[in-house]
Amino acid sequence: MLAELALYSDRLFMATVLVYVLAMVLHGAAYAIERAPAKAVALVGAGGQDAAPIEEPVEPPAGGRAEKFGGMALSLTLLGVFLHFGSIVLRGLAAQRWPLGNMYEFVSAICLAAAVTWLVVQRRSAVARPVGLFVLLPVVILLFLGGTVLYAPAAPVMPALQSYWLVIHVTAITISSGLLLVPGMLSALYLLRRSGRLAGIADKLPSADALDRVAYRTTIVAFPLFTFAIIAGAIWAEAAWGRFWGWDPKETVAFVSWVIYAAYLHARATAGWRTGRAAWINIVGFAAVVFNLFFINMVVAGLHSYAGLG
Template sequence: MPIDPVLALFSDRFFFAAVAVYTLAILLHAAEYVAARESSRVPALVGAGDADEAAATEPAGRSGSERFGRMAVSVTVLGVLLHVASIVLRGLATERWPLGNMYEFTAAICLAAVVTWLVVLRRSPSLRPAGVFVLPPIWILMFLGGTVLYAQAAPVVPALQSYWLAIHVTTVTIASGLLVVAGVASLLYLLANSGKAAELVAKLPTTAALDRLAYRVTVVAFPIYTFAVIAGAIWAEAAWGRFWGWDPKETVAFVAWVIYAAYLHARATAGWRTTRAAWINSLGLAVVVFNLFFINMVVAGLHSYAGIG
C-alpha cells in the first residue's frame, strides 16, 4: 500500500499547528481566570468611600475576563479544525483508518476530549473557567503523542487490517476522550472540596457543577466503553480464536470498566454520591491513562505489536 509523503507531511504540520493553537487557548483561559480573580478582589481592597470606584472597576474586570474566555473558546475551535485535518490527512496518506499506532490513537483521544469539552461549554457556558485546568492534560497527551509516541505514516500490520479496527478502536477512542474530561472534573471537584489551594480554585465553577459534569459525561462514556470492550472481544475471537484471554490490555480494560460501573453505582448510593464517588472516578481516569501508556508500551502482550486498544 503506497504512502503519500506530501499528505503525511501536511498531516504532521496540522498536528503541531493544533498543539500551538491549543497552547494559545490555554494562555487565554489563564488570562480569563486571572482577570476574574483580580476583579473579585477589588471590593476587598477599597474602602467604603471608594464604593463608586469599585463598582465601576468590577464590571470592567468581568468584561475583560469574558473577552478572554470567549477568545479562548474560539481559538479552541480553530485548534479542533486543525486537529481534524491532521487526522483526516493521515488517513488519506496511508489509505487506511488513521488509528493504527500509539501516535494516531493518542491524537484521536485528545480530539475526542477537546470536542467533548466544547460540547459541554455549548450546553453549560458557566463551566468555561474550568478550561484552564481541562485543556492542559490534553495538551500534555498531545505533546507526548507528537514527540515520544510519534510514528511515521505507514501501513498497519496484517492483524490490524480489519473493519474491526474502525469499530473497536474508534469507540475506545471516543470513550477515552470523554472519560478524560470526566476524570479532570472529578479531580477539580476533590481539589475544590478539600478546602486547600483556595486561592487557586476560587473562580472555578461550584463543586456541584463539577460533580454534575463528571457524572453526565461518564454516563455518556460508559455505554460507549462497554460496546468497545464487547467489540474488542468479538475481534479477538476472529483474530486469535478466543473472545477473552486475560491479555494485560484486556485485563486492565476490564478493571477500568468495573471501576466506572462502581462509580455510577456510587452516584446512586446515599453516602457515596459525592466525594467518595469522585475518588472512584479519579481512580478510573488513572487506570485509563495507565492502560494507554504503561500497558501499551511496557508490558508485553497480544496488543504490543501496535500499541493500540
C-alpha cells in the first residue's frame, strides 16, 4: 500500500511538471502574440510611398488571442498546483511523516509555494500577468532537478529530524523561500525593463515601477516568515544540540540572507535607493537563498547535511 502511494506521488509529480511546462508554453505564446501586431504594421508600411493604405487588419487583434492564451496558462497553472499538492500529500502518506525530509521534497514544496504565490500575485495585480513565463521557468527547472538529480525514494528520516520542529521550522523556511523566488525574478525583470536593453523581450513587460512595487510587497510578506523560520531553527538547535546558534555553514548563510533582505527593505524605503540599487540587493538575497539550498546542503559538510542524496 505504501509503495503504491509513493508510485502515485511520483506520477503526480511528473504530471505536475508536464502541466507547468504547458502553462509556460502558453504564457510564452501569449507574450509573443502581443508583439505580433506591431511587427505586422511595420511590414505593411514598407511598400513605398505609392503603396495603397490597407484599411483592414492583417490578422485578428492580438490582444484577444493573447488574453485567451494567458487565461489558459493560468488555468493550467492552477491545475498544476492541485496536482503538485496531491503529489506532496501522497508523498507524506507513503513515507508516514511530514514530507519535508530531503532535498527532493524540499525543492518540490518550494516550487509549490512559488506557484501559489504567483497565482495570488497575478490575481491581485493583473498587470503582472505577462511575467508568468519568467516565473514558471525557474519553477520548471527546479522541479526537473528535483525529479532527477535530487530524487530520493520515500523513506523515514534520520532520528535527528524526527521532531515536531521539522513541521514548524522547515515548513516556514520552505514557504518563505518559495515566496522569495517571485520577487527575485520580478527584480531581475525590473532591471531588464529599466535598462532599455533587449527591447524585443522587455517591451511587453509591465512598467518598471509596477514590477518594483509587486516585488517589494511580496518581499514584505515573505520576510517576517523567513525571520520566524530562522528563530524556530535556533530554538530547535537548542533542543537538539544544546545551543541556539553555532555558526554552522547553513546557519551562517541563512543569517547572511536575512541581513541582505533586511537591507533590501530598508533600501527600498530610503529615498535615493528606490532604483536599481535596491533591486540588485533583492537579487543578491535570493541568490544567497539558492546558494544555501543547493551548495550548503549538497557540498559543504555540516550539522544540516540532510540532503538525502547519499
